[in-house]
Amino acid sequence: MTCAACVGRVERKLGKLAGVTATVNLATGRASVEHGPDVPVATLLATVEKAGYRAGLPTAEPPAADPVRDLRRRFAVALLLFIPVADVSLALSLVPGLRFPGWEVVVAALALPVVGWAAWPFHRAALVNLRHGTTTMDTLVSVGVVAASGWSLANLATGEVATATGWAAVLHPSGPLYLEVAAGVTTFVLAGRYFEARARRGAAGVMRSLALLRSDEVTVLDEDGGERTLPTDLLRAGDLFLVRPGERVATDGTVVDGVAAVDTSAMTGEPVPAEVAAGDEVTGGTIATGGRLVVRADTVGADTRLARMLRAVEQAQVQKSAAQRLVDRVSAVFVPVVLGVAAATLAGWLLAGATTHDAVAAALSVVVIACPCALGLATPTALMVAAGRGAELGIFLKGHRALEAVRAVDTVVLDKTGTLTTGRMSVVALACVDGVAEAELLRLAAAVERASEHPIARAIVQRAGGELPSVPDVADFEAMPGLGARGTVEGRAVVVGRVDEALLDDDLRAATGGWAAAGRTTVGVTVDGRIAGAIALADPLAPSAAGAVAALRARGLQPVLVTGDGPAPAHAVAAAVGITEVIARAMPDGKVAEIRRLQAQGRRVAMVGDGVNDAAALAAADLGIAVGAGADVALDAADVVLVRDDLRLLPAAVDLARATLGTIRGNLAWAFGYNLAAVPLAAAGLLNPLVAGAAMALSSLLVVTNSLRLRHAAVDNDVLAVVSAHKQP
Structure with a gap:
């Protein structure tokens, strides 16, 4: 297809x-x-x-077969041969003095691989369409290429090319070769198809990336306690299965036995693993980072959250394909009309008593001048120029759908973790009991946590490394899944983990209560059984978040925060950046549901995210925007990618997309208008095939020139500052 x-x-x-x-x-x-x-x-x-x-x-x-690789090979060969064909053919047609013996054979030898082998996908599609009584743009491309090539070879075989001299080669329809027209159409349309195929392959990669989250095998527990390994597809609701440290949870279920920290970032996007125990629910595709779990399967197969997420992405991509390029949508009318006009032109000239030569020349002019060179260039050239400008700014526009969506987007849904925040935990506050210094509290906590791989542990160790000259070693270290970690530091028993409210004095209780209200994660530190203090951690706000949200509002866009995190941290981040509409505890399918809810209200929604859990929402939104450091599946699902982790690029992406869309619409308006005006002239015999080819080339030149204006698309000074900062060594 x-x-x-x-x-x-x-x-x-x-x-x-x-x-x-x-x-x-x-x-x-x-x-x-x-x-x-x-x-x-x-x-x-x-x-x-x-x-x-x-x-x-x-x-x-x-x-x-890889269609992208095949198109790339055909496009490369076509471009390599078209350049000398165009240069030699045009120069020798206009300046006969430059001709050398056999020049026309050289042009034909260079052009035939282009119009034959490189253009074969169009010819094959045209034949299939003919067999089934339909037409597409492939039909018009093939007919134009075959007609121009056949007419040129006929002139070459009869020797009429050699008889045309000077401007007669331009004004008289009998002499010149038109192979550069056929080769040019092939090359330009192949370019558009190649870049479109690349975008489609990236979209298909979303499904492959999400599928990697599924577990292929699962260890099932028998009634007698025995273990057996089965393919996950054979798991049934009610079965008990085992999840060891480092393994993926095979399906959605409820913990029956065990305590573990579960990495839920694939589903919620949150950097801190969730501590689960008996009675807690777990989601298929998440990973047990510590501890052993026995889980009862609640839903299997197509009913799991991951399966619903896969369906959401695929359904969203189906909706994308229903709004393909404008050129495809009008081809059902445009192509038959052009072919009908060409046939009518041939018949009309013959009935009027013209020679077969003149009648064929007029009909060929209609086909050549209507060949979708400018139509084929209208979108890809603007996209290529915009891609170059975007690359300078750190913005990647994937395709035409993104541009169509931007013009109507009025709501921007933003993920929290990794988008509005950095996605990395850090220590933001410490509180100690009387007699314990903050440096001593941090030193003891870091000594224990240095032996752990938990994100909270890494944050504490990183803070200590930046403030303390050294951290002592820990002995008898023990990780306590769901509770924290403990060890012996300089002869003292130190525990870092969940806060025991019974051990807190009034000052510590007030401090931890304030942290909880602000959505911060709190860990307590006890030394020899007595509370020494508490440490607050949070995912810091991205420095550019508040400014980006303000810039979106200035462009008439309404920001909404949707996150898998709890209400307290969600509202804290929203308040800090100026967002009033907040949806918390939204799992991947919940994010899709929120997108659908907003769309049902008549709003056109852009989604900004970075994680696997955002992929379905990115695909479901009218416009998906991924942050470049995010998961590959999110980057594949998005229509726009911000290459740099700076949200100031978000409003710049909107500006660039709007400018590119305006350019494409102008290109298409010119291309269609050109055809409407030029086809009647060609049918009337006022344009011979070579002049028609030159007019087509001029139309293409105007489209390219208009697209090149995007190289100087204006952006805010803030964005230029981001670009300059990244260019500095």
Whole structure:
């Protein structure tokens, strides 16, 4: 499949079967089909085959051919050969004195691999379309390339190329070669297809990345306590399974026995592992970082949270494919009209008594001048120029969908951890009992935590390393999953972990209560059984967060905070950056639900996130924006990527996207307007094929020139400061 027309054809063919509803995902090349038991799968596959496409059941095997690699190879060869074809053909047609014996053969030899091998995907698609009685832009490209090439080779075979001299080669329709026209159309359209295929491959990578979160095998406990390893697909609701330290939780369930710290960042995005014990729920795809758990499976297969997350991403991508490029949407009308005009031109000239030569030249002019060179360039050239400008600023615009979405976005949903905050825990406050200095409290806590890999431990050790000259060694270290850690430091028993309210004095109780209200994480430090103090940790606010939110408001966009964290830290961060609308404790499917809720209110939503847990929401939103240091799956799901971890690039991305969209719309308006004006002139015989080719080239030049203006797209001084800072050694 190459365009939205292909998607629509497959969906229509399948939809004609009784009781069948189909949705085709252009990005992944998959179809989601609902059908009754009376419609066998073989019938569905045969229907797709009859529509002109290969079909099979989904497998885990990689595709035999990489369309991106094939398009890249064809585009590279076409570009390499088109440049000398264009230079030689144009120069020798206009300046006969530069001609050398056999020059036309050289041009033909350079052009034939382009119009034959490089353009073969268009020819093949056109033949398939012809067999099924349909047309797409591939049809027009193929007809134009074949017509221009065939006419040129006919002139070459009859020797008429050599008889044309000076401006007669331009004004008279009999002599010149038009191979540069055919090669140019092929090269430009291949460029657009190549960059589009790259974007589609990235979209398909989202599904592969999310699938990596699933556990392939699970250790199931029998009734007699025995253990056996099974494929996760064979796990059933109610089964008890084992989760060892470092293993992924196989499916959603409830802890029956054991205590452990579970890394939930894939689902909630939060940097601090959740401490779970008997009676707590755990989610499939999360990782037990410490402790051993026995879990009862509550939901399996398609009902798990991870499976719903995968479905949300795929459904969102299906919606993306339904809003493909404007050129694809109008091709169903534009292509038949152009071919009809060309046929009418040929018939009209013949009926008027013109020679076959003149009639064919006029019809060929119609096809050549209508070839979608400017149409094919309108989007990719603007995107390429915008990509270069974005690269300078640290912004990556993935494709046309992002630009279409930006013009109507009025709400920006922001994740908290790793987006508005740094995503790394740090010590923000210490409180001690009388007689204990803060430095001593930090020194003892760091001595114990230096032997732990917990994010809280790393934050305490990092703070001590920046303030203290040295940290003593710990003996008899013991990690206590769900509780903390303990050890012996300089002969004293030190415990760092959960705060025991019974041990706190009034001052410490007031301090820890204030920290809890502010959404901070609190750990207590006891020495020889007596409380010595407490340490507050938090995920610090990103320095650029408040300014970015203010800039979004200035552009008429409403910010909303949606996070998997609890209400207290969520509201604390929201208050600090100036956000009033907050949704806390939102799991991945909950984030998607919030996106859908906002969209149901008539709002056009952009989602900004960085984690695996944000991928489904990024795909479901009208516009997905990922922070560059985030998880690969988030970067794949997003339409815009901020390469640098600075949210001041967010409003700049909006500005650049809006400017790029305006440029593309101007390009398309010119390209369509040019065709509407030029095709009647060609049909009237006022433009011969070479002049038509020159007009087409001029149209393309204007489109490229308009796109190049994006190199100087204006941005705020704050963004320029970010760029300058990153350029400094």
